[in-house]
Amino acid sequence: MRMSECFLRTLRDDPADAEVDSHRLLVRAGYIRRVAAGVYAWLPLGRRVLRKVEQIVREEMDAAGAQELLLPVAQPLELWQRSGRDAAYGPLMFRLEDRKGSGFCLAPTAEEVVTAVVAQEYTSYRDLPVNLYQIHWKYRDELRPRFGLLRCREFLMKDAYSFDTDLEGLRASYRRMYDAYHRVFERCGLTFRPVEAQAGEIGGDVNHEFMAVAAVGEDDFVWCRSCDYAANVEAARRGHAWHHTEVPAAGAPAPAVPGGGAVDAPPMEKVYTPGLPGIAGVAEHLGVGEDAMLKCIAFAVDGELGLALVPGDREVSEHALAAALAPRAVRLFGDDDFARHPSLPKGYIGPHFPGAAVVVADHAVAQPRPWATGANEPDHHVRHAVLGRDFTVDVWTDLVTVRPGDPCPRCGAPLSVDRGIEVGHVFQLGTKYSEALDARFTDEQGEQHPMVMGCYGIGISRVVAAVVEEHHDEHGIVWPPGLAPYDVHLVAVPGRGEQAAAVTAAAEGLYAELRALGVDVLFDDREASPGVKFADADLLGMPVQVVVGAKGVARGVVERKHRATGERDELPLAGAAAALAPGGPRR
RNA sequence: CGGGGAGUGGCGCAGUGGUAGCGCACCAGCUUUGGGUGCUGGCGGUCGGGGGUUCGAAUCCCCCCUCCCCGACCA
Structure with missing residues (x-):
């Protein structure tokens, strides 16, 4: 291509709205141009890079036995109603109506469509397994598109879907994709790490995210230097550090009095702490460390009030809380919730609040020590609160958000935390969609079963941004050889x-x-x-x-x-x- | 949705009541030719939209829209 004829204009100045290097450089170098918030035009040079990534993905998918097809971007909402994800995705979906008033959406993903398509064609165990993929545009009306190509409302995605007769087959299909993802990201020149993750709206049990290590990433993940444990902070749990005491197992009933008679504390005592709703202020006022405070977070669970307990220097992991109480729906209290419950003094809540239907605590709360915590009365806290004597716990679990230095749940070594860009995600879905959309097969005995599914995504356009984040210098982009236009x-x-x-x-x-x-x-x-x-x-x-x-x-x-x-x-x-x-x- | 910031030529910016300007880019000419040369001339803007105040509004007031950043949310 002659540059004299190429549709290309480089910019000498950085675009004012570009925060991150990949966005800044891809715009300056004339690879992309913004058309709307989170929507980009791919200029000829950018289009070629996109094709290079597509090609790598295509080769590895084909080598792993997947077959390429093309599914519609315009999808009938009826399919999404059948899976229940119409409501689950809500405003995240771009919605439209045809002239007859039938509802459609622009594909945010394609589990429903591909499952319906497979259900129409395959009905026998002899047909399975099969793995189908496409490389196509996806649409999600994000609350906040940002960082150029890293969080778009329109983005190019490779999505693959496997259909097996049983869990064992699913695991094999999953493994093939997992291995293929390694090869894809290696060929793209990315430094990456597969991590255990939350499933989100997709559903299913086992899943891994592939994180491209990058300071501008939107996800924190923890990883262990001593073993191969790695997980998104949302899914990460810590091991138990306090070996000196007996720690109740997850899900076990509350111990009668953990630590036995080890706690030799005076009776619980109320303290006047005016205008000090925060942990830090109270701890200083009482002359104790923040870890001696008991943090009490109010949440709603199926319309009932719940309390989550963690040491004062830790944060409650919403995901861990939700997992502990599943399948009941959990939501942390917001300002409007507190407005509806005037008896609940925000900032002064204690674990002995009489209206609490369920109390969930992190294992660390079982430490045999007295706690300082809220008095359930505005401007008052208590000290010398003792587990078993002054308050009880209904559910024990790992409830805190993991932070650097916490012990690895597998080997106990200190964990590290890094930031990453989620460039791929693989899920073992199970039968959620095959049951909802009637994708069944007949086995050797003539009995019908739902197909066992997996799904596997790669953000192609996001990979382009992640590669530039990793491969650039002060002068511009430095493409890895396989991706350069x-x-x-x-x-x-x-x-x-x-x-x-x-x-x-x-x-x-x-x-x-x-x-x-x-x-x-x-x-x-x-x-x-x-x-x-x-x-x-x-x-x-x-x-x-x-x-x-x-x-x-x-x-x-x-x-x-x-x-x-x-x-x-x-x-x-x-x-x-x-x-x-x-x-x-x-x- | 909450908090903060910003909308002036394709891009980056200045302009606080008197009829819109600079740099880059673009066009023409001269100059230069191994790291964004220099000079001259030129094209290009109903100053986000609507309403109001005023003799006069990019500028002051009201409403709306859009964009960016932080947060909440999310593959």
Whole structure:
């Protein structure tokens, strides 16, 4: 492609609305342009990168035995009503009506459609397993699109769906996808980590997210340096650090008096703590550490009041709380909830609140020690609250959000926390959709069973952003070789001297030779100054730059620069094309 | 939805009551030719929309819309 003809305009200034490097550079370098919030146009160069990622994904999916198909973007809402996800997704879906008033949505994902399609075609165990995938646009009306391509309302996704006869088959299908994902992200040049995750609205049990490690990621994940444990903080649990005491197992009934008679505390005592609803203020006022406070968080569970207890220096994990009380729905109290329950003094709640239907506590609350906590009375706290004597717990679980240094639940070593971009997610779904949408098969005995499903997503457009986050420098993008829109950026610097015509001729000749050898070349044939061309070449980020200039041509050589390392060397003009072709000598 | 910020040419910005400007980009000419050359001339804007105040509004007031950031939420 000749740059003089390429639909491309680079910007010298950073776009004002770009916060993160990938967004800033992809816009500046002319790969994408914003059309609406969270909706982007992919300009020719960007389109080529997208195709490269697509191709890698396609090759690995095909190699893993999946078959490509194409499902509709316009999906009848009726399918979503059958699975119950119409309500679950709610305003996240772009909705529309046809002229007859029938409801449609723009596909946020495709479990329903693909399940309905498979249900129509396959009815026998002999047909299974089958794994189907597509690479297509997805639509989610996010509350807050941001960070350029990282959180879009329209994004390109590879979504695959496996159908097996049983759990064992599902596990095998899942494993094949899991392994294929490793190869995809390795080929994309990403530093990534698979982590255990929450299922969200998709449903199902076992699932892993593939996190591209990046400071701008929106997800925190914990990982263990000693073993292979890694999990999204939402799903992460910590091991038990206080070996000196007996810790109740998850789900076990409340111990009569944990710690036995180890707690030798005076009677519970009320303290006047005016205007101190926060943990930090009270702890200072009472002269105790925040970890000696008992944090009491109010929540609603099926219309009843519940209390969640964690040490004062820890945060309640909403996901852990929900998991502990599932299948009942849990919601933490907001300001309006407190407004409806004036008897509940926000900031001064204690675990002995009489109206609490259920009390859930983290295992750490079983430590044999007296606690300072709310007095269930505005402007008052209590000290010397003792478990079993002054308050009781109904449900024990791991309730705190994990933080760095917490013990690994597998091996006990200190956990680390990093940020990541979720570039892929694999789920073992089970029969949620096959039951809802009647995807059944007949087994050898002639009995009907729902198919056992898995689903597997890769955010193709998000991968592009994640790759730029990892591969750039102060001058611009540094594409990994497999993703660059062009293999070689050929720069002609003819100057105005005697050799100008010879330089142009040499560059044109090299351009033709490279193309004949099947090399994808971006040829800067513009009438621009050398500085402009070099700056653009670095910004655009092709892995190899080849400069044809007057000095070199006089000596019969061209200069090669590796974008990633900045290394430069010379190639004889005569053999340059062959040396730059994929099969040619490397350097 | 809560909090904060911003809407002025394609991009980045200035302009606090007197009839809109700078840099980049774009066009023309000269200049320069191995790291965003310099100069001259030019094209391009109903200042987000509506209403109001005023002799006069980008500027002051009211309403609305959009965008960005933080949070809540989420694959």
